[in-house]
Amino acid sequence: MKLRQYLFNQLALTFFPIFLGLYFITSIIFLVKIASLTSVITINFFELIKLYGFMMPSIIFYTLPVSFFISVAITLSKLSNEYELIVVTSFGLNPLKILKIFLPITIFISLSLMVVSLGLIPKTKYEREVFMDKKQTEANFNIKASEFGQNLGKWLIFIERKDEKFYHNVKLFKTQNNQDQFIIAKNATLNNDEGELSFKLFEGKSFHIQDEEFNQIDYSNMTIFNNIRNNHSGYTFIDSYNYWKHYLLDDDSETQKFAYYILLSLFPLLSLLIAVNYGYYNPRYEKSKAVQWCAFYIVIYYSLISFLTKQVYLHSLYIIPVLWISWSYFLYTRSVKKQY
Template sequence: MNRLRSYIISNLSSLFLSIFMPLFTIASVIFLIKLATYTAVIQLSIWEMAKLYFFVLPEILFYTLPVTFFIASTLTLFKLSNDNEIVVLFSLGIKPAFILKTLLRPAILLSLVLSIDFFILFPHATVLSSNFVSYKKSEAKFNLAASEFGNSFGDWLLYLGKKNLDGTYSQVFLFNKKKKEEILISAQKAEIINDSGILRLKLSDGEGYGYSTESFTQMNFTTMLINDTMKTSLTTYRAPLDYWLSDDRADSKRHMFITDTLLSLFPIISLFLVASIGIVHARHQKSGVYLFIFATIILYYGLTLGLQDILVYYTIPTIAISWTLLSYFIYRKTIVNRF
């Protein structure tokens, strides 16, 4: 029995990888195209694009693994049926339940991985991705152009003479007009420092003047730092439970929670359908296995998305129980009664 179990798992593994890699590649390309649209708003280096890709990786895996397992396990049984190996097994007294138990272990393992993915990894990656994009958008608002008027730094009007090769600026002038005083600062050199969302303008070797109707002041400095906190809406994140229970984007997270929970259960509650579609008698049956696989996936996803607005959280037990019972009924009619 152990050899037979290993043989079935071996066939499942090879088919799983051959199906997963194309699906994963296609999903990755789609998400990369989506990420590329950010470049219309913000500037991203290759490394920053890679970071954003890693942030969406849990989502890519989540939407490819359940489908891959269903297709691979069904085609595994279909291949064994076409090779007449399933018929031989049943002739030797091995029950269809043995095949289901063999597939149940990887199905449970995959469901656990998917649950950890969407409940723990997905919130963390989503918050990091959202904060990173928000930070880059705020950073993009601060674009300085040398030898041009109209630059600003917080409350300061800023003029930069030229940009040096090392990224610094020379011949820098800042002007700030307050209600009772006007301030003018000139410096030989300026450097922009970005420290976790806080922009600092570091001025070197300059002079500052402040004048009003009552007084005039002047100072010389070697180094001066002017801070400007960018207005960046960053999401706070402590634990996965805080993310799911927070009121921020509550409707979106509710739909996501329902959908992801049902997708996590899909490998387990569809095992009866896997056997019903994949196990055929090669001589006496014309199998539409690919049509049935496609129709099953579309139906499950359609019910998952379509019933959420009506049943809300009751969608999870409703679909899980009804899908399992319907699958078992089909399994009894097509497999148990025949084999």
């Protein structure tokens, strides 16, 4: 019990600095991406925090497995360097028994990553798209008086005067399919109904010009609809189960993403034996290369799952674990098992 507690304390001392460092760096990258959105939409500080909150599950998902894998290897390497693992081994605790101590928390980490990737990321992605749609809609509402070059969907728009939500002396122009359409209105209002942008015109005329044909329509009121909410192809998010049920097997990119999320979530569990393999060494004859080998296997694993999930989709869910565990056990039997 004391050994278990001691190992967990040593793991915590290594894990949190690595995780927080990677989380901070990744957060900066995501914040730069959010800042780039200000060229398209206008957001305040609280909306910036809200957008960052939508991206937090993705940040955690991509930093946690790497941090945990490196932390286990470095923790064992540090204990080896201080001859503590040699003492522990002399009392009958071989590397596999040490691995069993870390196994429950590793399983918990992998299950948590699955919840984040398969449950939270689709939800926050949808909420982010809805938020962006809303902000783009608000940007469309920002029509200023007496300024040329403003757009309302496919329409060029000019207004002479604006009074809160009411517009006066409105002119709209559009060219489509070799036909020019010009609309004038004495007054107008702009409305938004959950992403459906509509412009209601009062007391005006509409002119349709095509080759040698000219038509004029006088109207008392006219409504122009402009649906700008198109980021998620009309899909309404209910829950994560229905999300994957809707896209899985019908959308290759989402199927590939589903397999990728599961395999990346399993990375700490599948690689635990590799961490043990490079954490054990004799400091009298060897130098620790845990960090270098961890970086190498992280690159290999990420490249492998990126390639195979695109090629064989869901079949990668059993191909990669079998290959990775077989290679891990082969390394273990060739090095650590012989000595300890």
